[in-house]
Amino acid sequence: MSDVVLDASAVLAYAQGERGADLVEQHLFGAIMSAVNYSEVLKKTLERGGDMAATALLLEGARIDVVAFDTRQATVAASLYGATKDAGLSFADRACLSLAITLDAPLYTADGRLADVEAPIELVLIRKPLASSGAKRKSPKL
Secondary structure (H helix, E strand, O other): OOOOEEOHHHHHHHHOOOOOHHHHHHHHOOOEEEHHHHHHHHHHHHHOOOOHHHHHHHHHHOOOEEEOOOHHHHHHHHHOHHHHHHHOOOHHHHHHHHHHHHHOOOEEEOOHHHHOOEOOOOEEEOOOOOOOOOOOOOOOEO
16 A cells, blocks of 8 residues: 555546646555545546546556545544635545544645645645746645
């Protein structure tokens, strides 16, 4: 098993051949993913007109370890709300972040808001923004 946690945006980038897919591919096989984010990947696949079964097979073939969302992660995710609400993190973002914190593993994401959170784990943005807006965002501290 890899010691990398992937969020839904990173897996979708890989599955759809988007920028950053090459970095995800380096860590894909045996990576760890929350069941919450696994569901999000399947839902986003359907939203975009994709084949959910094909995406599930892709993830199964990569031997991604889908981890159940348990009470420990639920508690950590809930505790992150106050520190991350201004950054606009979703429940799925907090679920993924809680898994990485619980496992003390780096988290790979394509979501700049998530990557900007100051966390006790390494947050890796899989792709650089196309253009800088010039505005600085304040990173919420956990």
